Amino acid sequence: MISIRGLTKAFGGTIAVDALTLDVPPGQILGLLGPNGAGKTTTLKMLTGMLAPDTGTALICGVDIHTHPLEAKRLLGFVPDSGAVYEALTGLEFLLMVAALYGIGEKEARPRIRQFLDFFDLDEVTLGGKLLGAYSKGMRRKIVITAALLHNPKVVLLDEPLDGLDANAAVGFKALLESLAKDGKTIVYSSHVLDVVERVCHRVAIIDKGKLLVDGVPAELITQHGALTLEELFTRLCGITGAAARAAEFAKTLLP
Amino acid sequence: MTDVPSREKVLRGLFWKLMFRGRAAHDAASHKRRRQKNLGLTLAVYGVFGLFPALAAFWCQPLAFASSLHMITLLFASLTLAGSVGTMLFVREEAEILLHRPVAAAELLRAKCAVLVTFSLLLALALNAIGLVTSFWNKGNTPFFAIAHVFTTLLLMLFSAALIVLVYNVCLRWFGRERFENLLTLLQTLMAIVMIVGVQIMPRLLDNEALRGIDPKSTLALLAPPVWFGAIDVLLCGAMPVGQVWLPAAIGAGATALTTWLAFVKLGSSYGVGLLAIGESSSPAPERMQQRRLPSLVARAPLRWWLRDPVERQAFLLTSAYLVRDRETKLKLYPSLAPLLVLPVMAVFGPGGRGDEAARVTGMSTFALAYAAIIPIQAMVLLQRSEHWRAADSFRFTPVPHWGPLFHGARKAIVCWLAVPATVVLAGVLAALRGGWTPVLMALPAVLTVVVCSWVPGLFSVWLPLSKPNEAYQVQALGCLVFGGVMFAAMAFGGLAAWMDHLGFFWPFLVVGLGTALLLQQWFARIVAARLWRTAVD
Numbered sequence: 001m002i003s004i005r006g007l008t009k010a011f012g013g014t015i016a017v018d019a020l021t022l023d024v025p026p027g028q029i030l031g032l033l034g035p036n037g038a039g040k041t042t043t044l045k046m047l048t049g050m051l052a053p054d055t056g057t058a059l060i061c062g063v064d065i066h067t068h069p070l071e072a073k074r075l076l077g078f079v080p081d082s083g084a085v086y087e088a089l090t091g092l093e094f095l096l097m098v099a100a101l102y103g104i105g106e107k108e109a110r111p112r113i114r115q116f117l118d119f120f121d122l123d124e125v126t127l128g129g130k131l132l133g134a135y136s137k138g139m140r141r142k143i144v145i146t147a148a149l150l151h152n153p154k155v156v157l158l159d160e161p162l163d164g165l166d167a168n169a170a171v172g173f174k175a176l177l178e179s180l181a182k183d184g185k186t187i188v189y190s191s192h193v194l195d196v197v198e199r200v201c202h203r204v205a206i207i208d209k210g211k212l213l214v215d216g217v218p219a220e221l222i223t224q225h226g227a228l229t230l231e232e233l234f235t236r237l238c239g240i241t242g243a244a245a246r247a248a249e250f251a252k253t254l255l256p
Numbered sequence: 257m258t259d260v261p262s263r264e265k266v267l268r269g270l271f272w273k274l275m276f277r278g279r280a281a282h283d284a285a286s287h288k289r290r291r292q293k294n295l296g297l298t299l300a301v302y303g304v305f306g307l308f309p310a311l312a313a314f315w316c317q318p319l320a321f322a323s324s325l326h327m328i329t330l331l332f333a334s335l336t337l338a339g340s341v342g343t344m345l346f347v348r349e350e351a352e353i354l355l356h357r358p359v360a361a362a363e364l365l366r367a368k369c370a371v372l373v374t375f376s377l378l379l380a381l382a383l384n385a386i387g388l389v390t391s392f393w394n395k396g397n398t399p400f401f402a403i404a405h406v407f408t409t410l411l412l413m414l415f416s417a418a419l420i421v422l423v424y425n426v427c428l429r430w431f432g433r434e435r436f437e438n439l440l441t442l443l444q445t446l447m448a449i450v451m452i453v454g455v456q457i458m459p460r461l462l463d464n465e466a467l468r469g470i471d472p473k474s475t476l477a478l479l480a481p482p483v484w485f486g487a488i489d490v491l492l493c494g495a496m497p498v499g500q501v502w503l504p505a506a507i508g509a510g511a512t513a514l515t516t517w518l519a520f521v522k523l524g525s526s527y528g529v530g531l532l533a534i535g536e537s538s539s540p541a542p543e544r545m546q547q548r549r550l551p552s553l554v555a556r557a558p559l560r561w562w563l564r565d566p567v568e569r570q571a572f573l574l575t576s577a578y579l580v581r582d583r584e585t586k587l588k589l590y591p592s593l594a595p596l597l598v599l600p601v602m603a604v605f606g607p608g609g610r611g612d613e614a615a616r617v618t619g620m621s622t623f624a625l626a627y628a629a630i631i632p633i634q635a636m637v638l639l640q641r642s643e644h645w646r647a648a649d650s651f652r653f654t655p656v657p658h659w660g661p662l663f664h665g666a667r668k669a670i671v672c673w674l675a676v677p678a679t680v681v682l683a684g685v686l687a688a689l690r691g692g693w694t695p696v697l698m699a700l701p702a703v704l705t706v707v708v709c710s711w712v713p714g715l716f717s718v719w720l721p722l723s724k725p726n727e728a729y730q731v732q733a734l735g736c737l738v739f740g741g742v743m744f745a746a747m748a749f750g751g752l753a754a755w756m757d758h759l760g761f762f763w764p765f766l767v768v769g770l771g772t773a774l775l776l777q778q779w780f781a782r783i784v785a786a787r788l789w790r791t792a793v794d
Contacts, residue, residue, distance in 0.1 A: 048355075048356035049355070049356060050351055050352075050355045050356055050532060051532065069358075069360070070358045070359075070360065071358075073356060073357055073358040073359075074358045076356070078356040080352040080356075082349055082352050084349035084350075084352040084353045085353060086270070086274060086353060088273065088274050088277035089270075089273065089274075089277075093273070097266055097269070097270050098357065100260060100261060100263070100266040101263055101266055101267075101354075101357050101358060101359055102357070102358060103260050103358075104260065105260040131277070133725075
């Protein structure tokens with residue numbers, strides 16, 4: 001599980017995350033929502049130990065990520081939104097390298113990689129012979145997801161994981177997330193695609209300017225705030241009002 | 257799980273592979289072949305460079321001989337190391353690939369440095385190979401010198417790696433990301449210059465009587481790292497009494513221990529912070545200032561008159577922005593252009609160059625300034641490649657009827673910000689060093705040459721700025737032929753200018769040269785216009 005207490009991070013005079021407190025129990029998928037610059041990625045970076053908080057704590061299955069980073073990192077898998085990989089490695093070299101960093105030897109890693117290959121319909125020849133720099137965006141994303149799940153982590157953090165995936169792979173991945181949650185994994189899913197979050201996540205937390213605005217089951221939150229959809233609730237909470245009217249007005253005023 | 261290698265071993269394997277492979281390549285097998293070939297060639301070239309200090313064995317005393325070997329090692333292997341460290345230590349996005357995995361920042365740093373030290377040790381051993389053999393003929397030396405020297409070369413590489421890592425880490429801590437990137441470029445440019453200057457002065461230094469015998473207790477010896485490690489050499493093999501060389505040897509050992517501790521133990525844990533900082537977006541304030549300055553310059557005369565075509569103007573802005581702001585562009589461009597400027601200056605001071613006869617100065621200045629003709633071509637070759645090459649698709653899917661304006665915009669940016677200023681600076685430096693106005697006068701035909709030569713990359717194929725991956729295949733032979741042809745033409749024109757100056761016809765010659773340059777540009781413009789856009793899409 002994840003336990004966050006008073007997590008705060010400021011960059012210069014700007015507070016990116018402001019005393020965030022959250023718990024995500026095992027078996028739950030939490031959707032982390034917020035407009036651009038709300039502090040989602042900073043929160044995820046603090047949860048993964050990439051960024052040290054100014055104050056507050058983050059526990060991964062009871063292990064403090066900042067006092068015991070290596071132990072905590074072994075328990076989590078992270079899909080960054082950048083989808084960064086070493087482009088000069090082949091897909092297979094990259095995955096074997098990542099597996100070794102988690103203490104999984106080549107013999108044990110190969111069947112695990114094979115499983116993901118089958119799941120994502122990846123071709124073994126491409127994986128072993130082509131460098132990642134030559135992969136399509138979707139293929140690269142599949143490799144990044146495989147690299148995050150290869151060591152079977154207890155906590156999975158996802159930042160826009162569907163970006164670049166084709167429809168089939170996206171459907172498969174969403175089903176995989178549900179299965180992982182049923183197996184007791186703790187999942188945090190950060191995205192701007194609200195309908196996917198609404199369908200996949202058991203619970204959503206909306207943050208803006210680093211502060212937690214609401215936290216709860218999507219259907220309940222929608223009812224509580226008198227909204228019709230999660231999108232309406234989101235836009236209302238984040239101060240985006242009259243978007244349709246503004247868009248119509250903008251389209252009319254577009255210069256020829 | 258017995259087959260699981262340690263994390264550091266995994267990381268060392270990773271960085272060794274990354275060191276030799278490009279980012280945007282396609283086929284892993286072809287890289288392996290190219291890597292072996294390139295490494296073999298590099299080691300052979302380094303072996304040849306090692307010949308100069310190796311010959312010192314026949315006339316230098318053991319300490320001077322050992323120090324000269326360490327000097328060339330420091331010059332080449334350590335500077336190669338310094339050039340590679342910046343790009344290997346601070347890879348953008350690396351934090352997102354590795355720092356959320358169970359890897360400590362200090363482990364990352366150690367693995368990278370181990371790879372760099374191993375690589376530079378290979379280079380160092382190639383450099384010292386002939387010296388190790390000639391050491392057996394070094395008067396006053398012992399047969400154990402070779403063993404001791406291999407050990408001290410390793411020590412020197414460790415010292416160099418630790419010192420460079422320390423400097424980079426401290427700079428990143430103090431200066432922040434944006435200034436750090438500029439510092440990185442400056443350091444690598446300086447290193448390229450030092451290497452070129454070193455190659456030029458090394459043979460002359462070794463010829464110097466004063467260096468044939470070094471006093472190990474002199475202040476100069478105590479301040480020179482090659483002497484420190486040379487002293488450890490002669491101390492270990494027993495070629496000189498301990499009482500004479502213990503002090504520089506102790507300084508060498510102490511400096512290595514101290515820098516290694518500071519770089520890897522004291523500051524090693526903060527390496528992750530630096531790695532993250534490199535990936536962070538830049539602070540908004542300076543970015544806004546840069547954005548305002550460049551377009552306002554373009555909006556004013558004379559640039560407004562020169563860049564009338566809007567596409568050309570935007571290509572000019574794009575190229576100018578990359579020349580100033582993009583880390584990758586700066587790191588590959590400036591260090592590769594610096595030697596082009598330094599070499600001609602060194603050539604003016606070449607062997608036998610102590611006389612200051614007017615004809616010689618004129619001739620060498622002409623040669624030096626004709627060398628400047630390479631600058632726009634080299635810059636354009638480098639600026640055609642970028643890690644952001646995929647963004648060049650925007651040139652192709654927008655309704656731009658011809659690639660010419662994109663080429664001209666980039667070409668003009670290079671002429672305006674790089675080639676002409678470099679020629680002027682070169683002329684100024686030569687005039688200051690040699691006295692007299694001849695280099696300044698010769699700069700006028702050189703400027704004409706530079707402008708005409710900037711067209712060359714667009715004469716053979718469609719040229720778009722930042723449109724190819726860094727690893728894209730290029731025809732080396734054609735490139736060499738073009739470079740050779742341009743150099744020959746530029747020198748011929750420069751030589752003609754010098755001759756006309758000698759005959760008293762410089763100004764009429766310049767007018768004719770200007771007319772020729774205009775005619776040539778007209779002809780080149782037709783060639784560019786005749787090559788259709790479709791070629792680029794295909």
